[in-house]
Amino acid sequence: MIRRVDLRGRVAAGEVSDLQAEVNALVPRAVFDVEKALDVVRPICLDVRHRGLEAIREYGEKFDHVRVEDIRVPAAALKTALEDLDPEVRSAFEESIRRVREVSQDELTADIASEPAPGGRVTQRFVPVQRVGLYVPGGRAPLASSVVMNVVPAQVAGVPSLAVASPPQKEFGGLPHPTVLAVCALLGIEEVYAMGGAQAIAGFAYGFGAGVTGCKKVNLITGPGNIYVVAAKRFLLGEVGIDSEAGPTEIAVLADDTADPKHVAADLISQAEHDPMAASVLVTPSEALAAAVEAELPGQVAQTKHRDRVTEALQGQQSAVVLVDDLEQGTAVVDAYAAEHLEIQTADAEERAGLITNAGAIFVGSWSPVSLGDYCAGSNHVLPTAGCACHSSGLSVRSFLKAVHVINYSRDALQEVAGHVVTLAHAEDLPAHGAAVSVRFPGEQ
Template identity: 65%
Template structure:
């Protein structure tokens, strides 16, 4: 079901980034499909969105705004146990987000010379919540809570219309919006939702104002729309199909490892599940567990396709040291460490969206109630990018506060450097202040 790659004899010339399984996710190849969609929304607004929703979601609509009564109804009818789970997840996420808030940093550089590094929330954000193979209600929380904690003043959310729910997003998604106090919700999916946020559109019941930043996961068309519209609007990342890597030695429990590989394969046929292990015995036992556990799951075909795909596999390594090199090269969205001294091993991980330590921290915990965020970089981007957090919804502004004495202290340096760059106007802008003071 899952292929095996043996790197135990690999020498220093092997590029682990190429040797480890990786999904094909060619955003550039999808541009020719997505660009006409984003252009249509820009040029024709609501008319184009309604046509695209009918084409891709099979839903006929007259408007895209979700009525307030639909949000209230969804919350009132929400299963009490689901509500309790959402409330616990929200509380834990709010606690970690509160600790991420940064205060202004003030640096005094001498008399009359001060620079303040000020953190300012983004003014308006558009949050995208997928609703294709699964209604990802947890993504509502993961986007909304850090934005609210950051102090974002205007939040809009879009999720695909569902034919079985009268053209509205899934009711659990609507209930989560109501629970969090998000009132501006739109039944729009795919690339057209990202374009709606980027350009703004007139609707039958008002206007969707353009946003400053779009965040949230999605399929390749959503990701491609982010790339096409980057610059027109800020984006969080170009996140592709979900992925899990597990670094395990012979102390790991095969049943746990197999269950965790399956948990991510359940998302999408393109999902990546990678086991990196020092133990051939464990690899064999995991294969046996996969055969047993997959047969008992609900989404058998989806999971089998993901596990058998080129993006998934078991990688055999000589030791944990080599295993660390492999997982750092892979830079997984989710990385589990199931080894002896797992906390020590985890401390040496440089590249991962999120790290889960030990046998009782499965990725599923992070998806819902760990207090961490599950909107994370994929496709190896964890080597340079971070997951969604409060910081994603803030920006930095340097505030420069100098008086005459402070400027005088460095005036000669400024003018010298300006002239070295052949920018005499820069130098003159300093000199004029002192010439005027001497008259």
Template identity: 60%
Template sequence: MITRIDLRGRVLSRRELLEELPRAEVDVEHAAEAVAPIIAGVRARGAAELRDLAERFDGVRPRHLRVPAEAVAAALDRLDPLVRAALEETIVRVRRVHAAQRPQDFAVEVAPGATVRQRWLPVRRVGLYVPGGLAVYPSSVVMNVVAAQEAGVGSLVVTSPPQKDEGGLPDPVVVATCALLGVDEVYAVGGAQAVAMLAYGAAGSQEEDGATLCEPVDVVTGPGNVYVAAAKRLVRGVVGIDAEAGPTEIAILADGTADATHVAADLVSQAEHDPLAASVLVTTSVELAGAVEAKLAARVEATRHRERVTTALAGSQSAIVLVDDLEAGLEVVNAYGAEHLEIQTEGASALADRVTSAGAIFVGPWSPVSLGDYMAGSNHVLPTGGCAHFASGLGVHSFVRAVQVVEYDADALRAVADRIVALADAEGLPAHGEAVQARF
């Protein structure tokens, strides 16, 4: 069901190691070719194109692209009380963590009369995409909206695919979660066309939507399939994006002390997201590897999304990787740079402090990735495909900009004027120096 890769007794360079490790293959370039006409169509035709695309891709032609206020309120009224309580607790925990992320302004007196201040400013308006294909993600609404709210963003819009069974409205739990968070601008638009609407805005039909359906945003965030990722790539530069999110990943670094039942359950939990989801176990223990394989066979047979999970675990993106020791295991997981990394070993906390590449790290047997997906307080929108080597997960920082404020008085500028002129002349830009000299 799942491949074994044996790295024991081998000394590999980083390049060789990366070639050995499993990874999902996602062709964003090819998807971008299909997405470009969609984006052009939304820019040109607005609401009419969005309805045509919904009919084509979602099997329903929404009457209301913007979800009516009464439908938002009704979705909250219909929400299962247990689900509501869980969402409310998630919101509290995620808000508590993200409030602590707010960066602080500072001021530095470089010299007498010379001050540089830095201010952190939220972007004006944010568009948050919530998928609605193989699964629905009210938890992603929480992760995106709370981070933006704690950053101080004044205008938030959520968009999610229309559902045929809901009369062309998004999933009701997604809509209800928006209501819980105080977001009243919600759209029944999915896929690449949603990204285009957010980036460029969309004109509405006068009789159904009013003159303007959706105003452009400054940042687009949220996970999605390869077409959503391609659309985000194409609009990057027009708007900011969080990342080109790929299929989800879990890597587990485990030794012989790990519980095979826990490990197998956690591998399956990520595999149920998508047939391209990656489930990787890195272990020093052949015995654990065998036990996990046996547990996987039984667990997969019993799971609800058996076909999807089987495809993911058997794919080239998933594997059990055998290593000589935990030092070698640490080198492997740092090279892999997983979206989610669990450490189930002796001394797990100390090992976690030595991880240099992971979207989020889950330490010990009682911190499964599922906890982070919902209730830990951390954000579950995380870098995939090795992007953890250079990128962070979603947070307050995703929605703020640093603006430096420079204030010198006459004496402070005079003190460095000759040096500015010298550097300007050295760069062949004498007018720069003359702009300083003109003041004296």
């Protein structure tokens, strides 16, 4: 059901870049050709730029198979969705919101003031992005939890204007999934649009319409989506800011013979449930554990609802049971792989987690499965994929803040450093830069 890759004696800990190349060659990720998808989304985005709301309606009818006249979700629909939400589901979302909000509050950064010279002060202010468009997928599953993960840190950061887009659903009369709407209402989001795909990203980036039915241009777009959403975000980068280019989800599990094979198998399956291109990778020095997990998978897969999707993901080139010489080599391998989600199920899990520098999120021990992070750990589940964890972070309060330097020098403080400024300006052949300082001190230089 899942292939085996034997790295014993083949890959050693060394330069990270060299190891990354080796690991990527031996454990390749699923093909996710964003460049090819750009050819599809480019005309869609440009059409939305020129025709606005009507183009969004037409693409919704073409791709989501439902024509929506009122793209803006009515307030009554949001209210009804929340009223109709199952009380148990509502309670679970409220707890998820509470935990994510608490963690987000702790992420807030105070302004930083420095005084590099007497009378010279530089303050780094953290200010929220003024308007954000949050995208919530609506494909194989209504990811209402993504509403929590996008909205809560933005609210904590102090973003004054938030809009949510989620694809229209034919079975719900052209509205987004009612659970998505209910969570928006629970969080006090009133500006919600029934639009999906590249046309939604373009609608946020360019703005469309006017009045209460229109949507003002946003400054930043966040949230996961399919390859066409990702391609649209890449195409529109610069017109707006984006959080990341999220590809298919992935889990790596570093485990030794203390791990429970039932737990490991369930965790691999949980990520494979997302998408046929999802990656599930077990890295272990224990051949006994590898065999036990391989034996456990078929039975658990047979019992899961989305067994066809899970089977395709587990059998894909992106998934594998990887044998390593020892935990040191295994640690180097998962660090080089830079997984979106990394579980460490070893006897020394907490200490070993401290050795990892490349992962979207690290789940420590047998009682911290990825599913916990997806919903109720308090962490964010919008994370870097495709190895991007080696240079990027997951969504957080910081994603919605800008750092602005405020420079405030007195006359004496400027005069004290003026000579250096003039010297450096002339060294770069920019004499007017120097003159902008020396003109303030006539006859003193």
